[in-house]
Amino acid sequence: MKDHHLSIRMSAEQKESLEAKARELGMTCGQLARKLLALGSGVAEEAPSSARASHEPGQARSREAELRWLRENRTQLNAYGGQWLILEGDRLVAHGSDYLDVLRKAREKGVVVPFAYRVPELEGEVVWMGL
Secondary structure, three states: OOOOOOOOOOOHHHHHHHHHHHHHOOOOHHHHHHHHHHHHHOOOOOOOOOOOOOOOOOOOOOOHHHHHHHHHOHHHHHHHOOOEEEEEOOEEEEEEOOHHHHHHHHHHOOOOOOEEEEOOOOOOOOOOOOO
């Protein structure tokens, strides 16, 4: 397998949080990132046998339902500022500020290949207007 380099832009707080989580787990940041990528792709572990998967890892799948959910619920997303959302089709399966915890909850509910979205935190009062 050929090695590739991945760069991720993040705030200082996000970097500190990632480093702290890696230390807590006895890993380097790189090891933690590789584990998260493997978990997110469904390659690292299988779903519980009782879980029914709507698709299998490696199969192409349209994410139109998840994207539609984000569009249709965009006004309610502010309530989830700074949180990770895991969607499965047209339903919100799990949410929270700790990605690994949210992923675990989704896996327990049978999600094999998660659609994860992090809702940006809004700082201060934000006014939206359309022209």
